Amino acid sequence: MNGKENGGGSSRMTEDARITIAEFERIVEESLPLAAAWKIETRALHHGRATLRLGFDAGFLRPGGTISGPIQMGLADVAIFAALLGAIGPVPGAVTSNLSINFLRRPKPSPLIAEARMLKVGRKLAVGEVELYSEGDPEMLAHVVATYAIPAA
Amino acid sequence: MNGKENGGGSSRMTEDARITIAEFERIVEESLPLAAAWKIETRALHHGRATLRLGFDAGFLRPGGTISGPIQMGLADVAIFAALLGAIGPVPGAVTSNLSINFLRRPKPSPLIAEARMLKVGRKLAVGEVELYSEGDPEMLAHVVATYAIPAA
């Protein structure tokens, strides 16, 4: 899925991040209290890419031991936000305009890993995708595509 | 949008609900602890339609006084689940396979109303849509379409 026939991804995606993990985590604490309360951890942050981890918490469970949908959606949303700010820096006011999630497998009661990358970062709109995994398990749990509206500079 | 030219909605949608509000709320308590913790209230429950209300809680807020995305997605998901069980009864094991949300306006710090209706209830798949409002305000906040996979009987 990396467009090898076309010579690989955009060169933009290999540039350095425009925000540090510490700066991003401060923004989450200030502007996304729900995500901060879940103790989402930013593992890696690049220009248009990010890896986040959500530690396991029994309160996230659905019966049967699976992690509830809104938790997965919330994690994915923050992961794309991280990848976006990695690309544009700490621009205030970017908001999710659309999020579409496909639930593929039931998560186990273990930490979640979110791998996000931006597909496009335009002046007004940015689109990113996220893959969710149970930590240490190669089977994708959920796939998310989301659009962010970027306020005029 | 109600297909007037085509003679109105499906007659199936005017039948009685196959589950009572009390039965539905018991299922939510047992199987969706997150939704139960949020104290989502089922206001109306018909065959393929439901109205739910989420009381305002300061913990749901994002800075700027708006209600966070995962809360809106979670409420919408439960509302479609209600409309679905209204159509098929207390069938165990139905799970969301896809959810797509468009955030249209920032919610005010007030209770949310979710109006759900099923677009199709098949043997294996059901599709529903939800409109979210701030209570007492006619402007739609968010629009959700979700698909549920129904286990084989």
Next chain:
Amino acid sequence: MNGKENGGGSSRMTEDARITIAEFERIVEESLPLAAAWKIETRALHHGRATLRLGFDAGFLRPGGTISGPIQMGLADVAIFAALLGAIGPVPGAVTSNLSINFLRRPKPSPLIAEARMLKVGRKLAVGEVELYSEGDPEMLAHVVATYAIPAA
């Protein structure tokens, strides 16, 4: 699904159309040759609402007598474009940024009716939904939500 508890839809949606059917059909002919080739007919055009009809053509068929997906997607896209221009007038350069379709039932080999309405018309983004029917049949065939990016004035 019309938010009765909340007092009905936005008042904006009851205003007159900002474009005539003739003007809209001229724009389609100039800018959407595929849609023009299919002979899509605009039946009604209001501020943020539109009804379009696609006459039956054997070339649209899939085996089994059903109408192929891209035809349904194309019709829905044009219907939202009509509803949008009904709301904002003949603004050049609006383009679809996202389109999500749920196929609910197999269309019969008969004309299709698309009923579109805008859910939001903002300065930069507009979101609309479309219901597709076989002419004269109340069962919804497909449901579409699409986002249009509106160029800066």
Next chain:
Amino acid sequence: MNGKENGGGSSRMTEDARITIAEFERIVEESLPLAAAWKIETRALHHGRATLRLGFDAGFLRPGGTISGPIQMGLADVAIFAALLGAIGPVPGAVTSNLSINFLRRPKPSPLIAEARMLKVGRKLAVGEVELYSEGDPEMLAHVVATYAIPAA
């Protein structure tokens, strides 16, 4: 986006295709006449992965020289169908139940390449994603996620 932290993609995806390109192209000719008319070419077909090419045709153009949305959606749909049949063989009756496309950049007037991979192939539902490119250009034009309903064996 390849889940490196989780040890790579599913091993299932590296198995051989359960259908040949010739068999797949025969199915397209018989069951998707629109796609056959467009002369879509299957370049590669593996278990859960496929690469398709759509030659440039002036009839696909929108003014401004860009390729119209329904053409892109149709190509993506066929590409996921190819990747799915690569995984399950020539199972009759699989149909698209949901397709969501994000248009990222305007295509140039040149051939299109679609790179599809399945994210999940279950007994009843399969989910795949597609990336669209202009041939020879690494910038993604559009990203599609689609769900197929698989008939009971």
